[in-house]
Amino acid sequence: MSSRTQDSYDAIVVGSGAGGGMTAYVLACSGLRVLMLEAGRHYDPVAETPMFHLPRDAPLRGGGTRHKPFGFYDATVDGGWEVPGEPYSSAEGTDFRWWRARMLGGRTNHWGRISLRMGEYDFKPYSRDGLGFDWPLSYDDLAPWYDKTEALIGVYGSNEGLENTPNSSPGVLLPPPAPRAEELLTRHHCGDLGIPVIPAHLAILTRRLDAARIARTLWPGNALAQRVTEESMAARAACFYATPCGRGCSIKANFQTPTVLLPPALATGNLDIITDAMVREVTIDARGQAAGVHYIDRNTRLDEHAGARVVVLAASACESARILLNSKSSLHPDGLGNGSGLVGKYIMDTVGAGVGGQIPALENMPPHNADGASAMHLYMPWWLYQEQAGGQLDFARGYHIEFGGGRRMPGFGFMGGLAELTGGSYGQRLKDECRRYYGSFLWFDGRGEMIPNEDSFCEIDPEGVDRWGIPTLRFNWKWSSHELNQARHMQHTFADIIQAMGGRVTSDVHDDGARAIAAPGVIIHEVGGAMMGDDPRTSVLNQFCQSWEVDNLFVTDGGCFVSNADKNPTLSILALAWRASDYIAEQLRTRSL
Amino acid sequence: MSEERTKAEDRRERVLPIAEARETGPDARSIDRRHALKVMALAAAAPGLASCGPGPGGEAGAAGASAGAGGIPAGGTPGQVTNPNARGDLWDPDLLSPVVPWQRTLEPGELESLAVLCDVILPADDRSPSASEVGAHDFIDEWVSAPYEALQEGGVLIRGGLVWLDREARTRFGNGAPSASVRFRDLTPAQQQAICDDICDPERAEGGPFEAPSLFFDRVRYLTLTAFWTTAEGMDDLQYIGNTPLTQWDPPPPEVLRHIGLA
Numbered sequence: 001m002s003s004r005t006q007d008s009y010d011a012i013v014v015g016s017g018a019g020g021g022m023t024a025y026v027l028a029c030s031g032l033r034v035l036m037l038e039a040g041r042h043y044d045p046v047a048e049t050p051m052f053h054l055p056r057d058a059p060l061r062g063g064g065t066r067h068k069p070f071g072f073y074d075a076t077v078d079g080g081w082e083v084p085g086e087p088y089s090s091a092e093g094t095d096f097r098w099w100r101a102r103m104l105g106g107r108t109n110h111w112g113r114i115s116l117r118m119g120e121y122d123f124k125p126y127s128r129d130g131l132g133f134d135w136p137l138s139y140d141d142l143a144p145w146y147d148k149t150e151a152l153i154g155v156y157g158s159n160e161g162l163e164n165t166p167n168s169s170p171g172v173l174l175p176p177p178a179p180r181a182e183e184l185l186t187r188h189h190c191g192d193l194g195i196p197v198i199p200a201h202l203a204i205l206t207r208r209l210d211a212a213r214i215a216r217t218l219w220p221g222n223a224l225a226q227r228v229t230e231e232s233m234a235a236r237a238a239c240f241y242a243t244p245c246g247r248g249c250s251i252k253a254n255f256q257t258p259t260v261l262l263p264p265a266l267a268t269g270n271l272d273i274i275t276d277a278m279v280r281e282v283t284i285d286a287r288g289q290a291a292g293v294h295y296i297d298r299n300t301r302l303d304e305h306a307g308a309r310v311v312v313l314a315a316s317a318c319e320s321a322r323i324l325l326n327s328k329s330s331l332h333p334d335g336l337g338n339g340s341g342l343v344g345k346y347i348m349d350t351v352g353a354g355v356g357g358q359i360p361a362l363e364n365m366p367p368h369n370a371d372g373a374s375a376m377h378l379y380m381p382w383w384l385y386q387e388q389a390g391g392q393l394d395f396a397r398g399y400h401i402e403f404g405g406g407r408r409m410p411g412f413g414f415m416g417g418l419a420e421l422t423g424g425s426y427g428q429r430l431k432d433e434c435r436r437y438y439g440s441f442l443w444f445d446g447r448g449e450m451i452p453n454e455d456s457f458c459e460i461d462p463e464g465v466d467r468w469g470i471p472t473l474r475f476n477w478k479w480s481s482h483e484l485n486q487a488r489h490m491q492h493t494f495a496d497i498i499q500a501m502g503g504r505v506t507s508d509v510h511d512d513g514a515r516a517i518a519a520p521g522v523i524i525h526e527v528g529g530a531m532m533g534d535d536p537r538t539s540v541l542n543q544f545c546q547s548w549e550v551d552n553l554f555v556t557d558g559g560c561f562v563s564n565a566d567k568n569p570t571l572s573i574l575a576l577a578w579r580a581s582d583y584i585a586e587q588l589r590t591r592s593l
Numbered sequence: 594m595s596e597e598r599t600k601a602e603d604r605r606e607r608v609l610p611i612a613e614a615r616e617t618g619p620d621a622r623s624i625d626r627r628h629a630l631k632v633m634a635l636a637a638a639a640p641g642l643a644s645c646g647p648g649p650g651g652e653a654g655a656a657g658a659s660a661g662a663g664g665i666p667a668g669g670t671p672g673q674v675t676n677p678n679a680r681g682d683l684w685d686p687d688l689l690s691p692v693v694p695w696q697r698t699l700e701p702g703e704l705e706s707l708a709v710l711c712d713v714i715l716p717a718d719d720r721s722p723s724a725s726e727v728g729a730h731d732f733i734d735e736w737v738s739a740p741y742e743a744l745q746e747g748g749v750l751i752r753g754g755l756v757w758l759d760r761e762a763r764t765r766f767g768n769g770a771p772s773a774s775v776r777f778r779d780l781t782p783a784q785q786q787a788i789c790d791d792i793c794d795p796e797r798a799e800g801g802p803f804e805a806p807s808l809f810f811d812r813v814r815y816l817t818l819t820a821f822w823t824t825a826e827g828m829d830d831l832q833y834i835g836n837t838p839l840t841q842w843d844p845p846p847p848e849v850l851r852h853i854g855l856a
Contacts, residue, residue: 042678061820065683067683067686072686073688181853185853241842242835242838361854365849365852366848366849368849369834370834410823427713427715
């Protein structure tokens with residue numbers, strides 16, 4: 001993509017995903033000159049998204065492979081659980097899977113678009129139950145940026161006023177799409193179980209954004225920011241309820257940084273982007289402040305350097321930790337900003353467990369379009385606060401439920417479990433059974449909070465190096481009984497829901513949480529490793545994502561997370577990055593940096 | 594619900610969840626290694642099987658290393674638009690104009706037998722053609738030929754299973770005829786069914802003489818289901834409606850709500 005056109009920059013942003021995209025957008029809109037470095041290739045969703053392409057046109061009918069784990073059409077380039085030439089390792093007994101994508105926009109191109117706010121409890125978990133750590137800010141501190149982020153990217157959902165499930169300000173959310181048949185049926189039966197089923201919050205436009213009004217509201221008194229935001233927003237279409245979001249969206253109806261944040265940032269004229277730029281380390285000046293970054297140009301394989309007044313890492317939680325740990329000097333022998341020794345520590349993923357079911361009431365369904373907004377229209381927020389407070393549960397913290405099924409487009413593995421369900425049927429009977437059962441399968445997934453622990457961390461592998469000559473990461477992982485018991489609770493709850501619906505459970509329900517829980521990293525919500533806090537001895541960053549030791553060094557990806565609530569992290573990464581970027585802009589403006 | 598890993602569980606691992614509306618498929622990780630051991634056991638138990646498979650090839654290579662020079666187009670119409678940003682290898686394929694970049698490996702005789710078996714599994718009826726009429730056997734060829742260890746192990750299972758089918762046909766219905774004269778594909782439908790009835794249910798076959806062939810049959814059935822229902826004919830038969838842009842999203846129609854008792 002664009003080569004460097006300026007000799008010096010106010011800020012270098014490493015990474016173009018949620019954190020980097022938002023940081024570059026806010027800084028460029030604030031009039032600062034920004035250089036973005038992306039390790040992967042240029043990627044343009046408008047030109048490259050395989051909208052409407054069918055499984056039958058793809059190799060293996062679009063099924064997943066080691067090169068494309070989420071299927072052929074998934075918007076992941078040079079990524080997945082492995083990246084060619086960029087290995088990582090795991091300590092003995094650890095089976096951590098690290099998902100990366102090497103492309104402009106990073107994982108925002110394929111993500112699930114689920115956009116849930118952390119609630120007031122989620123910022124102060126230690127105060128509530130004595131486990132983990134409190135954040136150095138409260139929900140109220142971040143709420144204005146949640147509003148701004150939702151207004152900017154477009155999020156559908158509703159305000160239900162449920163415990164620890166915050167409302168957005170009036171007029172911020174877009175209307176949620178009407179529930180599908182299987183979602184309505186699930187909601188009906190969950191009512192009997194006392195499980196709330198409410199509209200999901202997803203970063204998908206159910207109608208065009210009111211570009212002029214929103215741009216004015218987001219950027220009062222900033223004509224440049226208003227203009228680029230309005231123009232970019234006006235170029236986004238509303239969802240037309242077809243073709244999976246995970247492929248990306250050429251009509252820009254869902255959120256990914258290359259369609260939503262990078263175009264307005266570029267339109268300011270303040271942003272340059274260099275792709276194929278793999279950052280190795282942050283360099284420092286004589287005072288120990290950040291001077292810039294060394295990166296390897298993937299095309300020439302040459303080491304390059306770029307300088308700026310501020311360096312912002314947003315390479316993803318573990319990748320940013322890797323860069324910090326690899327930035328060793330006599331002033332910072334254990335890595336940059338690592339005086340606390342906590343860089344790479346307290347990595348968290350989300351607790352995940354699932355159960356499938358077959359629902360007779362959904363058999364022989366009259367044909368109808370059930371595509372919808374591709375992902376879920378309804379979900380279940382955590383609901384057992386009182387039981388937990390009353391000591392009735394054997395784990396701390398909660399989970400929400402994501403679910404789906406119904407008459408979706410057949411793809412790889414379609415009806416794969418039917419033979420087993422029908423006693424090994426084949427022939428005309430199998431064909432008829434497929435027609436009967438089509439659309440009658442549901443899947444429930446729990447997404448729950450992991451409590452940070454000191455046995456879950458990443459470090460530089462003394463024996464590992466990637467094809468760019470950069471030392472690689474080694475992961476260590478341990479679940480506590482809270483996570484394992486929670487995973488077991490998930491599976492049993494899903495079985496209860498399926499049975500309440502009159503259905504059959506079609507997958508295993510384990511009493512051993514270690515067998516119910518998804519392997520670490522598999523949910524792809526890894527956060528932490530550069531924890532924020534209010535004490536330099538016990539945290540890496542302050543509440544503005546600023547290094548305690550290196551004033552002009554920031555980390556605006558998921559690395560700053562202190563806890564990992566059941567709410568999917570991307571929306572919070574975006575809001576925290578915006579808040580931090582406002583702080584950076586202010587500090588640069590007042591020459592404090 | 595059992596805490597012990599069962600064969601059923603091993604089989605289910607190939608049936609990936611629909612979670613989060615992501616497209617899923619035969620990730621090599623999802624196929625248990627113990628299944629591969631069973632494949633090897635089958636090969637060892639049946640004379641002549643060991644030599645006919647592609648063998649347990651090494652892990653698929655790094656970027657582009659395993660892509661053959663074939664460039665065989667995928668089953669559908671290749672896209673008219675190509676993506677100049679894509680490198681075109683397995684890590685960064687051209688999503689707009691997909692191709693299957695590896696050579697198919699099954700032999701004509703194997704494909705002929707496979708086509709017959711696919712049709713035993715999903716025959717033609719008044720709503721749609723048979724599995725082989727929409728190329729299910731060709732898809733299985735694509736699958737077993739892919740540069741992925743687990744899929745090639747599946748290829749050993751399937752090629753060996755085809756030999757077993759012919760041997761079983763000869764044993765049961767050969768009447769002492771010369772060895773090559775009776776094959777499964779030449780049997781009457783009733784005879785074919787007699788054999789398939791014994792191998793169609795891995796749960797029932799577990800621990801008995803048909804255990805290994807039942808795994809073969811189950812794999813072919815799994816792939817035939819994918820192959821058939823993803824075609825235009827299969828999707829029409831199911832009356833899948835979607836993948837088409839809408840101006841607005843409406844609640845389910847009244848007949849659907851009545852069907853689920855929520856009208």
